[in-house]
Amino acid sequence: MSTPLPNQAVRGSTSGVPIMAVFDLLGRKWNMRILWELNNKPMSFRGLQARCDGMSPSVLNTRIKQLSEAKLIDKTEQGYQLSDMGQSLMLTLNPLREWSHKWHKVLDSDYK
Amino acid sequence: MSTPLPNQAVRGSTSGVPIMAVFDLLGRKWNMRILWELNNKPMSFRGLQARCDGMSPSVLNTRIKQLSEAKLIDKTEQGYQLSDMGQSLMLTLNPLREWSHKWHKVLDSDYK
DNA sequence: TAGTGGTGCTACTTATTTCGTAGCAAAACT
DNA sequence: AGTTTTGCTACGAAATAAGTAGCACCACTA
Numbered sequence: 001m002s003t004p005l006p007n008q009a010v011r012g013s014t015s016g017v018p019i020m021a022v023f024d025l026l027g028r029k030w031n032m033r034i035l036w037e038l039n040n041k042p043m044s045f046r047g048l049q050a051r052c053d054g055m056s057p058s059v060l061n062t063r064i065k066q067l068s069e070a071k072l073i074d075k076t077e078q079g080y081q082l083s084d085m086g087q088s089l090m091l092t093l094n095p096l097r098e099w100s101h102k103w104h105k106v107l108d109s110d111y112k
Numbered sequence: 113m114s115t116p117l118p119n120q121a122v123r124g125s126t127s128g129v130p131i132m133a134v135f136d137l138l139g140r141k142w143n144m145r146i147l148w149e150l151n152n153k154p155m156s157f158r159g160l161q162a163r164c165d166g167m168s169p170s171v172l173n174t175r176i177k178q179l180s181e182a183k184l185i186d187k188t189e190q191g192y193q194l195s196d197m198g199q200s201l202m203l204t205l206n207p208l209r210e211w212s213h214k215w216h217k218v219l220d221s222d223y224k
Numbered sequence: 225t226a227g228t229g230g231t232g233c234t235a236c237t238t239a240t241t242t243c244g245t246a247g248c249a250a251a252a253c254t
Numbered sequence: 255a256g257t258t259t260t261g262c263t264a265c266g267a268a269a270t271a272a273g274t275a276g277c278a279c280c281a282c283t284a
Contacts, residue, residue: 006212011141018213018215018216019148020145022211022212026138026144027140027141027143028139028241029241032139033135036135044259046259055243056242056243058262058265059241059243061262062242070219071219088214095204095207098204099134099201099204100118103134103183104130106183106197107117107183141271142271156231157233158232166272167271169233169234169273170235170272170273171270171271174270
């Protein structure tokens with residue numbers, strides 16, 4: 001399993017179009033969540049693991065490698081943290097929080 | 113495998129916080145891609161399959177069910193298409209395209 | 225009206241990904 | 255020196271995704 005990066009073929013697409021690489025990378029379990037958690041503050045390996053409901057260390061390990069290769073996170077004295085690119089990604093993903101609340105309401109009202 | 117919906121426990125989180133449900137749902141392979149493709153135009157089952165590099169029908173089938181349950185897509189005369197919620201999701205995800213291009217450039221310049 | 229082709233699937237097997245647990249080496253703390 | 259904490263690796267089991275085959279249901283055509 002290789003890290004999906006733009007400009008090379010990614011899982012589910014041979015085009016190498018950047019957005020497809022994003023879908024591939026973020027479409028893997030935990031990646032969005034990890035970035036989300038790191039958005040709050042830098043965290044250690046075990047800290048991340050705890051925040052992410054005890055995700056298995058093997059997966060966390062591969063995720064960290066992928067996100068590092070993708071230049072979205074860095075390892076520092078303070079633990080793992082978002083890179084500049086990672087921060088800008090979270091910035092563009094921010095509206096998702098508001099959207100999720102609307103979604104919640106819609107589903108709620110539909111099923112009651 | 114159940115559809116991750118807000119207000120109930122989702123994979124990787126017992127909190128039921130809406131944003132976690134989003135991560136869970138979109139973190140499954142193909143879901144973002146499917147929405148992305150439907151954003152352009154409504155499509156048939158086989159149309160979607162073709163656009164998504166021949167994804168297996170079994171997975172597409174379960175995805176369609178999940179996205180339908182999540183009220184993000186509907187089935188119509190014209191094929192599958194985004195619901196209002198689905199459209200608003202794609203709207204908030206739109207900036208991702210621009211971001212992906214920046215990302216592309218950064219990775220490119222770093223590795224040359 | 226028998227044949228052709230497209231569509232929306234289901235069934236089944238295999239491959240890949242993720243989980244869960246155990247454990248270990250290195251650093252930090254007591 | 256002994257105990258914790260941290261950052262992992264290993265490995266078997268479970269869940270998810272891929273790949274292929276095929277069938278029922280149209281719509282159209284010869």
